[in-house]
Amino acid sequence: MKKENMLRVFNDLNDDFIAEAAPRSLKPKESPFAWLNTRVLAGAMAVLLIALLSPLFLNRPSEPVQITRPYTSFAEKSEAEQKAGLALTCPDTWHDCTVSEYRVYTAGMLEAVYMNAENETVLTVRKAKGSDDISGDYNTYAEETVIRKDEFVITARGDNGLCHVMTWTADGYSYSVSVSAGISPEEADLLIDSIR
Amino acid sequence: MEDYQIIELYWNRDENAIAETDRKYGKYCRKIAYNILFDREDTEECTNDTYLQTWNTIPPHNPECLSTYVGKICRNLAINLYEKNTAAKRGGAESDACLEELENVLGAPSEAEEQADLHFLTDTINTFLARSDKQSRILFVQRYWYMMSVKDIARENRMSESKVKMSLLRTREKLREYLQKEGYEV
Numbered sequence: 001m002k003k004e005n006m007l008r009v010f011n012d013l014n015d016d017f018i019a020e021a022a023p024r025s026l027k028p029k030e031s032p033f034a035w036l037n038t039r040v041l042a043g044a045m046a047v048l049l050i051a052l053l054s055p056l057f058l059n060r061p062s063e064p065v066q067i068t069r070p071y072t073s074f075a076e077k078s079e080a081e082q083k084a085g086l087a088l089t090c091p092d093t094w095h096d097c098t099v100s101e102y103r104v105y106t107a108g109m110l111e112a113v114y115m116n117a118e119n120e121t122v123l124t125v126r127k128a129k130g131s132d133d134i135s136g137d138y139n140t141y142a143e144e145t146v147i148r149k150d151e152f153v154i155t156a157r158g159d160n161g162l163c164h165v166m167t168w169t170a171d172g173y174s175y176s177v178s179v180s181a182g183i184s185p186e187e188a189d190l191l192i193d194s195i196r
Numbered sequence: 197m198e199d200y201q202i203i204e205l206y207w208n209r210d211e212n213a214i215a216e217t218d219r220k221y222g223k224y225c226r227k228i229a230y231n232i233l234f235d236r237e238d239t240e241e242c243t244n245d246t247y248l249q250t251w252n253t254i255p256p257h258n259p260e261c262l263s264t265y266v267g268k269i270c271r272n273l274a275i276n277l278y279e280k281n282t283a284a285k286r287g288g289a290e291s292d293a294c295l296e297e298l299e300n301v302l303g304a305p306s307e308a309e310e311q312a313d314l315h316f317l318t319d320t321i322n323t324f325l326a327r328s329d330k331q332s333r334i335l336f337v338q339r340y341w342y343m344m345s346v347k348d349i350a351r352e353n354r355m356s357e358s359k360v361k362m363s364l365l366r367t368r369e370k371l372r373e374y375l376q377k378e379g380y381e382v
Contacts, residue, residue, distance in 0.1 A: 004279045005314060006298050007232070007291065010340050011272050012318045015264040017325055021337035022263065023344065023352050026224045105255055132252045142314060159314070 005142065074102045077112070084110040086173070089196035090125045097122050109134055125195055126176045131169045135176035141165070145185055149192070156188055163188045170196075199262040206254035213254075214247045221263055225270040231343030232274040232291045233281065242277055246270040271341070290343050297364070298340065301372045317380065324374045328367065335360055336367045 074080035080102035081087050090112050092099060100115040109128035116122050128134050141157040141164060148154075152170040156163035162182030168175050175195060183191070197216050205213035222243065229242040246269050259265035278291060302317075325333050335353065338344045346364075350357045 004275055004282070006295055006302050007275045007278070008272070009302065009314055009317050009321065011268060011275070012315070013337065013341055014322045014325070015261050017322070017333060017337050018264045018267060018341055019261055020330070021334040021342065022224075023227075023338065023342065023348070025352070026227050026342075109256070133249075134252070136253050136256045 072104050074104065077102050080104050080110055084108055086110060086127060086129065087196075088112065088125070088127045089194070091191075091194050094123050094191070120180070122180055124176075124178045126178075127195075128174050129172060130174050131172075132174055133167050133176070134174050135165050135167050135178060137165045137176075137178060147185060147189055147192070149189075154188070154192060156185060158182050161185075166192060168192070202262060203254060203258065206251065207258075214251060217247060217250060217262075217266060218243075221266050224263060225266060228267055228270050228342060229274040231345075232271070232278050234290065235281075238277055238281070239274075242270060242274045245273050249273070290345055293345075294340055294343055297368065301368050301375070317375075320375065320378050320380070321371065324371055328370070332363055332367045335363050339364055 072083060074083065077088065077099070083104045085108060088102075088110050090099075094114050097114040097116045099112045100119075101113050103111040103113060105111070109126055111127075112125045113121055114123040114125075126134050126136075137157075142159045143157065143161070145156040145158075145163065146153060147156055147166075149168075152168050154166050154168040156166045158164040159182070161184065163185055164179055164182045166177040166188055175192075177188070177191065177195065179188075197220065199220075202213055202216045202220065205216060225243045225246050226239050229239040229246075230236070233239055233242065246266055249269050250266055253269075257265070325336065328336070331353075335349055338349050338352065339346070344352070346357050346360050349355075350360045353360070
């Protein structure tokens with residue numbers, strides 16, 4: 001096994017094991033008022049719970065509890081594009097999977113999520129202004145391939161000859177495509193041709 | 197500042213997020229990087245890149261544990277830099293020593309293709325560690341994830357260096373047996 005891969009094998013160890021083994025000298029010093037923050041937080045949570053549950057006892061109609069998501073979902077691409085302030089061209093279907101929803105993140109990123117019949121995400125396409133890597137994928141992959149197009153260069157990362165994450169920038173926008181099962185570089189090239 | 201407050205700064209694209217991350221986890225990241233790179237300049241470069249990658253990945257990520265999140269990013273970047281340095285014939289002392297110890301468990305370094313999918317191998321190692329006793333697991337992770345020296349591990353755990361070495365040797369032997377039973381060629 002290559003030296004670097006021997007080091008990488010351990011990179012994705014379980015978070016609990018890593019936290020458990022953190023040396024005392026490297027642990028951040030807790031604020032002496034941390035317990036106070038925890039108590040204040042616990043108190044705030046108790047008040048919130050009372051506020052949410054009290055309608056049950058006061059016979060008033062209650063609002064459903066909403067869990068805040070980091071993005072807003074849209075069924076229609078045009079609405080998502082309007083919210084995000086950018087236009088996204090991508091296939092309506094891919095490998096018999098359709099776009100199940102469009103998501104707009106607070107940072108102004110637009111994402112198309114493709115799911116299969118089992119409701120599993122098989123493909124995501126993202127677009128945002130700028131040139132940063134917006135894939136959100138910092139996994140370690142054994143292979144990195146460069147696919148050259150006429151106008152831009154794509155970086156494809158993956159394993160065993162398959163590409164899992166493709167990123168590129170063009171015309172002031174950053175793009176990323178993530179394929180859970182991985183695809184060949186040739187298929188990646190064709191897929192990316194359909195994305196703007 | 198609590199982790200959830202720092203993460204909120206990232207979500208709000210408040211650049212104080214990076215300053216707060218450095219304040220709370222700067223020493224943590226620098227130690228992880230230095231143990232692999234053994235070079236102060238490279239360590240600083242790696243740490244700064246860690247903050248940049250954290251900024252670029254939160255959102256959409258919403259980590260449950262910020263320390264391990266930045267720690268993994270830092271370690272991965274340090275390995276990438278180690279790879280470049282190795283090509284340029286510069287090495288990191290502690291990481292080189294760790295690799296020598298792991299050769300008998302994971303196989304000698306070679307130019308040939310890897311025998312196993314690294315992700316599956318990591319999963320198998322996680323399962324092995326979950327079944328190990330806590331102390332052995334902590335020493336193992338401190339040595340091969342944090343890349344701490346045997347001396348530092350002994351001091352951290354209030355044990356003798358010989359006891360640390362013996363524990364690591366036994367854990368490596370058990371891991372090797374476990375990997376063989378799981379079908380890996382070692």
